Amino acid sequence: MKKNLVLASILAVSLLAAGCSQAGKVSDVTPVTLTEREKQIAALSGEYPFVVDVNYPEYVKGTVLSYEVWKNGSMVENNVVMFGGSADENNKESFTMIYDIDDDWKNCKLNLSSTSARTSFDISLLNKDEKAPNAVMPSFGAEDVGEEYNVKLVPGGSYVLSALTYSYNNAMESIDHKNGDYKDFTSEIGKNNTYILVRLDTFDSEKAAEKYADSMLVNEE
Numbered sequence: 606m607k608k609n610l611v612l613a614s615i616l617a618v619s620l621l622a623a624g625c626s627q628a629g630k631v632s633d634v635t636p637v638t639l640t641e642r643e644k645q646i647a648a649l650s651g652e653y654p655f656v657v658d659v660n661y662p663e664y665v666k667g668t669v670l671s672y673e674v675w676k677n678g679s680m681v682e683n684n685v686v687m688f689g690g691s692a693d694e695n696n697k698e699s700f701t702m703i704y705d706i707d708d709d710w711k712n713c714k715l716n717l718s719s720t721s722a723r724t725s726f727d728i729s730l731l732n733k734d735e736k737a738p739n740a741v742m743p744s745f746g747a748e749d750v751g752e753e754y755n756v757k758l759v760p761g762g763s764y765v766l767s768a769l770t771y772s773y774n775n776a777m778e779s780i781d782h783k784n785g786d787y788k789d790f791t792s793e794i795g796k797n798n799t800y801i802l803v804r805l806d807t808f809d810s811e812k813a814a815e816k817y818a819d820s821m822l823v824n825e826e
Contacts, residue, residue: 634756636747651705655767661696667814669806678796688818690811710737738771756785760809763787768802
């Protein structure tokens with residue numbers, strides 16, 4: 606466990622530095638293409654790494670980062686990861702999200718790191734029949750989005766930063782990335798697969814972000 610924590614810390618510093626050096630010029634959310642060396646480092650903590658740079662417009666003053674688990678067409682888990690204002694005076698932040706699937710595919714560890722914090726969560730992949738998935742499809746990595754991908758953050762918006770879709774011997778349901786809009790993405794979630802996604806909500810003040818996060822924490826209880 607201690608070794609894994611050390612590796613995760615080294616990896617977070619390396620990938621976040623890479624993300625900050627590749628900030629997007631158009632989209633407010635830019636998936637970062639990792640070098641082969643960065644991919645090798647990421648492989649120490651999980652099979653599916655995502656790094657995104659976020660440039661907050663001046664009118665976005667508060668944010669909430671969370672993750673969700675969807676099974677059989679319904680959200681079954683929703684946890685706040687972090688909330689507050691923009692990470693630095695330049696209104697920029699980088700997020701690293703690494704999904705690590707167990708050898709038996711019964712569980713997934715989601716490692717999340719930002720410019721200011723890092724944490725991890727253990728998520729069950731078993732469906733209602735206690736069956737483990739046998740295939741996975743990533744979404745919103747730099748290799749998955751096209752040139753038309755262009756996210757514009759606004760107060761009151763909800764966006765998907767990364768996602769994995771798991772299949773249970775059924776045809777994989779492909780979801781249109783659109784522009785990272787949370788409602789667009791989740792409206793296409795089907796009943797035969799399991800989905801894990803990282804979500805970013807934006808607000809016009811830190812107080813509004815804190816109020817929203819508090820409401821989510823109450824619902825969890």
